[in-house]
Amino acid sequence: MTNQTIPYKIYLSENEMPKQWYNLRADMKIKPAPLLNPATLKPMTPQELAPVFCEELIRQELDDTTAYFDIPEEIANFYKMYRPSPLVRAYCLEQKLQTPAKIYYKFEGNNTSGSHKLNSAIAQAYYAKKQGLKGVTTETGAGQWGTALSMACSYFGLDCKVYMVKVSYEQKPFRREVMRTYGASVTPSPSMETQVGQRILAAHPGTTGSLGCAISEAVEKATTTPGYRYVLGSVLNQVLLHQSIIGLETKAALDKYGVKPDIIIGCAGGGSNLGGLIAPFMGQKLRGEADYRIIAVEPASCPSFTRGRYAYDFCDTGMVCPLSKMYTLGSGFIPSANHAGGLRYHGMSTTLSELYHEGLMEAVSVAQTSVFEAAEEFARIEGILPAPESSHAIRVAIDEAMRCKQTGEEKTIVFGLTGTGYFDMVAYEKFHDGLMTDYIPSDEDLAASFAGLPKVD
Amino acid sequence: MTNQTIPYKIYLSENEMPKQWYNLRADMKIKPAPLLNPATLKPMTPQELAPVFCEELIRQELDDTTAYFDIPEEIANFYKMYRPSPLVRAYCLEQKLQTPAKIYYKFEGNNTSGSHKLNSAIAQAYYAKKQGLKGVTTETGAGQWGTALSMACSYFGLDCKVYMVKVSYEQKPFRREVMRTYGASVTPSPSMETQVGQRILAAHPGTTGSLGCAISEAVEKATTTPGYRYVLGSVLNQVLLHQSIIGLETKAALDKYGVKPDIIIGCAGGGSNLGGLIAPFMGQKLRGEADYRIIAVEPASCPSFTRGRYAYDFCDTGMVCPLSKMYTLGSGFIPSANHAGGLRYHGMSTTLSELYHEGLMEAVSVAQTSVFEAAEEFARIEGILPAPESSHAIRVAIDEAMRCKQTGEEKTIVFGLTGTGYFDMVAYEKFHDGLMTDYIPSDEDLAASFAGLPKVD
Numbered sequence A, B: 001m002t003n004q005t006i007p008y009k010i011y012l013s014e015n016e017m018p019k020q021w022y023n024l025r026a027d028m029k030i031k032p033a034p035l036l037n038p039a040t041l042k043p044m045t046p047q048e049l050a051p052v053f054c055e056e057l058i059r060q061e062l063d064d065t066t067a068y069f070d071i072p073e074e075i076a077n078f079y080k081m082y083r084p085s086p087l088v089r090a091y092c093l094e095q096k097l098q099t100p101a102k103i104y105y106k107f108e109g110n111n112t113s114g115s116h117k118l119n120s121a122i123a124q125a126y127y128a129k130k131q132g133l134k135g136v137t138t139e140t141g142a143g144q145w146g147t148a149l150s151m152a153c154s155y156f157g158l159d160c161k162v163y164m165v166k167v168s169y170e171q172k173p174f175r176r177e178v179m180r181t182y183g184a185s186v187t188p189s190p191s192m193e194t195q196v197g198q199r200i201l202a203a204h205p206g207t208t209g210s211l212g213c214a215i216s217e218a219v220e221k222a223t224t225t226p227g228y229r230y231v232l233g234s235v236l237n238q239v240l241l242h243q244s245i246i247g248l249e250t251k252a253a254l255d256k257y258g259v260k261p262d263i264i265i266g267c268a269g270g271g272s273n274l275g276g277l278i279a280p281f282m283g284q285k286l287r288g289e290a291d292y293r294i295i296a297v298e299p300a301s302c303p304s305f306t307r308g309r310y311a312y313d314f315c316d317t318g319m320v321c322p323l324s325k326m327y328t329l330g331s332g333f334i335p336s337a338n339h340a341g342g343l344r345y346h347g348m349s350t351t352l353s354e355l356y357h358e359g360l361m362e363a364v365s366v367a368q369t370s371v372f373e374a375a376e377e378f379a380r381i382e383g384i385l386p387a388p389e390s391s392h393a394i395r396v397a398i399d400e401a402m403r404c405k406q407t408g409e410e411k412t413i414v415f416g417l418t419g420t421g422y423f424d425m426v427a428y429e430k431f432h433d434g435l436m437t438d439y440i441p442s443d444e445d446l447a448a449s450f451a452g453l454p455k456v457d
Helices: A055-062 A073-082 A091-097 A118-130 A144-156 A166-171 A173-181 A195-203 A211-224 A237-256 A272-286 A350-357 A368-382 A388-407 A425-432 A443-450 B055-062 B073-082 B091-097 B118-130 B144-156 B166-171 B173-181 B195-203 B211-224 B237-256 B272-286 B350-357 B368-382 B388-407 B425-432 B443-450
Strands: A020-022 A068-070 A087-089 A102-107 A135-140 A159-165 A185-189 A228-230 A263-267 A293-299 A309-314 A323-328 A362-366 A412-417 B020-022 B068-070 B087-089 B102-107 B135-140 B159-165 B185-189 B228-230 B263-267 B293-299 B309-314 B323-328 B362-366 B412-417
Touching: A020 A237, A020 A272, A055 A118, A055 A237, A073 A118, A087 A237, A091 A102, A091 A368, A091 A388, A102 A237, A102 A388, A118 A135, A118 A144, A118 A237, A135 A144, A135 A211, A144 A159, A144 A173, A159 A166, A159 A173, A159 A211, A166 A173, A166 A185, A173 A185, A173 B368, A173 B425, A185 A211, A195 A211, A211 A228, A237 A272, A237 A350, A237 A412, A263 A272, A263 A388, A272 A293, A272 A350, A272 A412, A293 A388, A323 A350, A362 A368, A362 A388, A368 A388, A368 A425, A368 B173, A388 A412, A425 B173, B020 B237, B020 B272, B055 B118, B055 B237, B073 B118, B087 B237, B091 B102, B091 B368, B091 B388, B102 B237, B102 B388, B118 B135, B118 B144, B118 B237, B135 B144, B135 B211, B144 B159, B144 B173, B159 B166, B159 B173, B159 B211, B166 B173, B166 B185, B173 B185, B185 B211, B195 B211, B211 B228, B237 B272, B237 B350, B237 B412, B263 B272, B263 B388, B272 B293, B272 B350, B272 B412, B293 B388, B323 B350, B362 B368, B362 B388, B368 B388, B368 B425, B388 B412
Parallel strands: A102 A412, A135 A159, A135 A228, A159 A185, A263 A293, A263 A412, A293 A362, B102 B412, B135 B159, B135 B228, B159 B185, B263 B293, B263 B412, B293 B362
Antiparallel strands: A020 A068, A087 A102, A309 A323, B020 B068, B087 B102, B309 B323
C-alpha cells in the first residue's frame, strides 16, 4: 500500500483492538532486577507485597515469563469508551518542516483524564474491586494520574484518596476539581494525615512536596486503613503491562497499512508511556525479528537515564517502599521549582532501565524552553495543544525529522503524544511572557543526591 | 442490522465524510426573514454587508435556495485533522438509567478548541484568506469561539483580534492563554479601543460586558481597519451551513447501522450547534420524508425561545449591526452574573426562529443546578467532562430517557455533546461546594428589556 492511501488518522475498529496485554519481560534474556526488601535485601515475596498492592496486580508485577495476559471484559468495555486512540499521520507537520521523513503520533489525550494514564488506572481499579476492596490510595504530581484514577474508581464505585504534590495542588486547582467531579478526595502532600508526612514537614517545613514524598504518604495510608491498597501510575512492571495497549494498537494500525517505523520516540518520567508504546516493537527487537531505534526523552532538569546511576534505590522519599534497581538520581532528588509538568520522578522503570543498560534503547535529555517551542509549533501546525510531558517527544521527533531533511532520508518516525495541556496554561503563559527558564542540575547537586543511595551489592 | 453490532463509537472513514455542507433554508417553504438595514428598514444588500463580512460568506449568508455547497479541499483537509467526530452509543448511561431508550451523542469536543465552533471558524478563516485579507476580528464569551478562530487563523496565517467579554476574560485566564498560544490578540470588552466600547463604559462604568457589546466592538474594529473583516461564531446562516457537517456526519453514521432517531436534542445559544446537528433531519422533515421530535434546550436564565419575542431586533448592544428577525430577549438583555458558561446571547438564529415559529421544533428551558447535576452524572458514567453548554442537552436527554423508562418505549435519542468543560472548573467547583444558584428573570425584567425592541413591521 502506498503512503497516499494512509488517512490522517488511523482508528482500529472494535474487533481489531488488542485482546491481550503484552508483557515485555517475557522476551528479555536478562530480566529486570527484582524489588528488594530494604530490611533483608532479599527479593520481595507476594506475601510481603500483599499489604500494599492488590493480589492480581502482585501476580502481574512479579511474572516475568508469561508473554500475554487476557484483558478482562470489564476493562475491555471501559477501553471502548475512549479507545482505540488515533494513530495520526502528521501530514501538516511534515509539510511545514519540509522533511522527507514520515511522522506518526499515537495520541492518548482524547479522554477526560487527558493522558494515557487511564489505561492502567482502569485495570488497577478493576482488580481492586474484584478483590472486594473499599478503596485505593495514590499520589499524583502533575495531576494526570490522579485524574485517571478518579475516573476509574468512580466507574467501579471504589473510594479514591489522592495525595497531590503540594506545589501542583496549589498551582492546579482545576485538576483538583476534576478529581472532585469524579468523587475523589484530594490532600496536598506532605500532609499531617500520615506519620511520614508529619516527619517530612518537621524536617522541611517549607517544602512544596515531591512525588517520592506523596508516594510515602499514600503507601502509609493504604497499609494502615482496612480495605485499602496502594496503586501507582508509573514505574511498576504491571503499569507497563497495561500500557502495552498503546504500542499494540500502534503496531496494529501501522501493520494495517504496511508501515514499518525506523525510529520510535517517547517521553520518559517513570516509564509508563514509553514502556507501553515500545513494548511490541522492543519485543520484536529482543526476539531478533526487527530492529528499531528507540529513543527515551527526558527533561534536562530531571535526567534519570542520561545522568543517573544504575543502582538499587528507594522508590520514595520516606523510604517505606521496597528497593528497586533502576536509573536513579537518588530518592532525595527534587527537580528545580521552575520545572513545569510531570516527568519529575527521581527513578525509572526497572524494565526500561535494564533495556537501556543493555544498549537496546537510547536516551536524550532536552531543556524546558526548547520543549515549549516545540509544543507551540506543534499546537499551531497539528491543532492539538500538547502536555509539557508529551512535548519532550515532539521536540526530539522534530529534531530527527530535521536531520532527515539534511540527509534526505525518508525515515518513518513514530512518537507518543501522551496527553493534552489544558491544565498547563500557567506554564504556557510563562513561556509566552518570556519568563520561562531552564535549569540543569550541577554535577555537585547530583553527587550530593547520589550520596544518599542505599548500599546494596 | 441489530443493535448488538453497534460499536461504542461510530467513526466514519475519510471517504465516508460529507463532501458538501447542507443549506437547510433551501428546503424551507417560508424562508427566514432577511437582515434589515436599521436606517432604511430595507433588506441588507451584499454591497452593504461587504465592509463587515467576507465576500464568499455574504454569498452563503444570503443564499436561501442552493441546497448544497462544496466543502473546499483546504477546509476538508483541516477537517481531517479532527474529524470525523465520533457518534457515541451511550451504553453505560443507558445501563445506569435502566432505560429502554437507546441514546447516542455526537461528541464535538475532541479538538483543542474544545467545541464544535472550529467547524465554522476554519471555513470563515479560509474565505478571509482567499479574499486576501490581513486578518479578522471577533467576539467571544465563554471563549470557545475565540479559541476556535485563533486555531483557524493560525493555520491560514491570518491575524486574529478577539474581544472577550470582560467577565470571561477575568475568570478564564487559561482560555486567553490558549488563544495566545495560537497567536491571537485578546482584549477584554468593553474596552477603550473602540468608540462603541468607550460609549458603553461611559454609560455603565462597572459593566462586566456582554456578547452583544463585544460584537459591537469587533464590528467597529473590522470596519475601521483596512484589510480586516468581522466574523461571528453563531446565529448567522453561514454558520449553520458550516455546522451542518455535524448533522451530516451524524446521519451518515446512523444510516450505516440502519438507525433512525426519534428525538434529536441540542443546546441552543445562538443556534450554531443545534442548527448544524438537526440540519439534514429537519431537511427530511421539511420535505416530508421523515418525522422527528426536535428539541432545543436553553438556560432558564437566558430563555430566548421559551420566553422571548419573535421580532426584529439588533444583534448587538451597540446597535451597529443589521436588524435580524428572531426570538429575542431584547438586545439590552444580559444574563445574571451567576450564569456559568455560554448560551448567553439575547437572540437566536433567524432560521431556527422561523422553524420554531412554525412549530417544526420544540424548546425547553432548564435551570443551572439541574444542568450541573446532569453534567456530573454524565462525567462519571460516560467518562467525558462536558461543557456547561453541552450539559443542557444532557439534562433533557436524561429526562427523555427516564420518560421512556416510565412508558417502556424504546425510543432512540440523539443529542449533541458540543464540547468539554476543562475551562469551566470554576463553575464545577461552585457546584461541588453547594454555592451554585439558579436565576430566572422575572416577567418585569423581560418587559423592561422588550421595551427596547426597535419598531419594525
